[in-house]
Amino acid sequence: MKELLDGLVxxxxxxxxxGQVANYIPLLGNADPKDLGxxxxxxxxxxxxxxxxxxxxxxxxxxxxxxxxxxxxxxGEEEVFKKVGMEPTDEPFNSLYKLDxxxxxxxxxxxxxxxxxxxxxxxxxNGEEKLNRLLEFLRKITGNDxxxxxxxxxxxxxxxxxxxxxxxxxxKNKGLIEExxxxxxDIYFKQCSIEMDCQDIAKIxxxxxxxxxxxNTGEKLLDNKTNSTIIAIMTTSGMYDFxxxxxxxxxxxxxxxxxxxxxxxxxxxxxxxxxxxxLDQYGNSIAGYGILKDLSEELNLSIFT
Ligand code: GLU
Numbered sequence: 548m549k550e551l552l553d554g555l556v557x558x559x560x561x562x563x564x565x566g567q568v569a570n571y572i573p574l575l576g577n578a579d580p581k582d583l584g585x586x587x588x589x590x591x592x593x594x595x596x597x598x599x600x601x602x603x604x605x606x607x608x609x610x611x612x613x614x615x616x617x618x619x620x621x622x623g624e625e626e627v628f629k630k631v632g633m634e635p636t637d638e639p640f641n642s643l644y645k646l647d648x649x650x651x652x653x654x655x656x657x658x659x660x661x662x663x664x665x666x667x668x669x670x671x672x673n674g675e676e677k678l679n680r681l682l683e684f685l686r687k688i689t690g691n692d693x694x695x696x697x698x699x700x701x702x703x704x705x706x707x708x709x710x711x712x713x714x715x716x717x718x719k720n721k722g723l724i725e726e727x728x729x730x731x732x733d734i735y736f737k738q739c740s741i742e743m744d745c746q747d748i749a750k751i752x753x754x755x756x757x758x759x760x761x762x763n764t765g766e767k768l769l770d771n772k773t774n775s776t777i778i779a780i781m782t783t784s785g786m787y788d789f790x791x792x793x794x795x796x797x798x799x800x801x802x803x804x805x806x807x808x809x810x811x812x813x814x815x816x817x818x819x820x821x822x823x824x825x826l827d828q829y830g831n832s833i834a835g836y837g838i839l840k841d842l843s844e845e846l847n848l849s850i851f852t
Contacts, residue, residue, distance in 0.1 A: 548587065551845060552597035556583055559823075559837035566825030566833030569805040574703035578604070578807065578824035583834050586745035587842075588753045588818045592762055600745040604822055605700045607804030608640065609748065610738040611663040612777060612785075613681055618657075618669035619773045627669055629653075630723050631662040635783045635790055640805075640830060641710050646717040653723060658784040658802065661714045667735050668724040677734050685741065689750040690763050694743060701740040708736060739804075745820035748810045752818025755781075755800070778814065782850070789829040797839050798849025807832040811839055813848045 560583055570576030584600035618627050636655035638645065645651040646661055654661035670677040678696070686694050704711075715728045715735075724731055753762050755778060759769025769777070778800045785802040786793040793801065799819070801811040807824030809832055811817075819842070821835035843849050 548595040549597065551842075552585055552587065552595055555838050555841050555845075556585060556598035559583065559834040559841065562834040562837045563823070563825045566827055568807075568824045569826055569830070572700065572704045572707060572805070574700045575605070575806055575824075580825040582807075583823040583838075584745050584821070585835075585838055586749040586820045588746075588749045588762065590753060590757060590762070590816060594746065594749070596745065599822065600820075602822065603742040603744050604806045604808055604824070605697055605740045605804075606743050606748070606808055607739045607806045608658070608663070609751075609802050609804045609808050609810045610681070610741055611658050611666070612751070612781065612802050612810065613685060614663060614666045614670060614738060615657045615780065616769060616773065616777060617671075617680060617684060618666040619776065620769070621671040622669050624773070624776060627657075627666065630669065631657050631665045633780060633783075637788045640787050641714070643710070643714045643717060646714065646721065652721070654718075656784040657780060660711055661718060664711070664715050664718060664731060664735050665723050667738060668726055668731050674726075674730055674734060678737050681738055682741065684768070685743075685747075685751075687766070687768065688754045688761060689743070689747045690761070691743075691747055691750075694741065694747065696737045696740040697742050698740075701737050704736045704739060705733070708732065711735070743808075745822050748808055748820025748822075749818040750820075751810055752812040752820060754818065755812040756814055756816060756818055778812065781812070786831055787829045789827075789831055793831075793836070794851070797836070797843045798851045799839060799843055800850065801839065803831045803835070805830050807835065809835045809839065814850060817848070
């Protein structure tokens with residue numbers, strides 16, 4: 548496995564030159580586009596890594612998966628999906644115009660920014676309590692007590708995140724969030740700024756692959772139904788407006804973030820974390836996608852075969 552990963556990292560480095568690091572959040576622009584790493588954990592706990600796998604990066608949209616878990620645990624599926632849809636969309640992740648058309652009653656799904664701001668708002672607790680619960684949950688899943696958010700990236704996004712501000716005001720106007728706009732955005736920006744490395748991400752992947760059971764402790768944190776809902780939403784909406792093609796070409800439930808991370812979970816088998824900050828036009832790690840596509844072919848990982 549280690550040799551396979553080394554080979555795939557080397558091969559897919561060739562794609563990096565076709566991608567670009569996100570810089571609409573200024574601090575993300577400091578990432579090194581040449582970085583590429585991967586970590587895989589199987590359900591026996593064996594860990595295989597290659598490339599730049601132990602560098603920390605902010606998880607950005609990968610946090611939307613965790614927010615959805617907590618929102619469903621706290622409020623139940625019915626309540627959550629009253630306020631956010633479960634349909635894939637061909638809109639970019641930060642689109643807002645459908646929120647302002649008469650029949651645009653709720654965000655398409657919890658993996659786009661509008662939907663994620665709603666799910667964050669549905670997590671029990673006031674302000675910082677929501678964030679602390681997110682952090683605690685992630686620490687339990689990964690067994691890594693050092694997980695925290697990066698203050699500088701948070702401030703960088705808070706200063707420049709006016710599109711998310713516009714989205715949140717539309718959500719507020721539609722009665723989909725209860726908190727003050729700035730208060731909920733504060734939590735959303737902080738959750739996007741949580742830092743992890745590929746191994747932490749792979750731990751989330753194997754947690755989902757094992758139906759919500761923590762690999763090291765055996766603790767069951769998600770019921771089976773919630774776990775399959777998360778896996779389904781990742782499959783249909785996790786890779787931005789590329790999710791359909793990704794399902795065809797890779798077929799692994801995944802969620803990516805604009806910092807270049809990808810969380811992937813092969814049910815009953817593997818958790819995978821990938822990092823490569825050079826992005827394609829959809830906002831997915833261009834070489835990370837290459838690695839997952841090759842891995843899926845090599846190890847026959849598509850859930851559709
Ligand atoms: N914090 C980012 C934003 O809201 C997350 C986007 C992403 O990773 O897709 O723009």
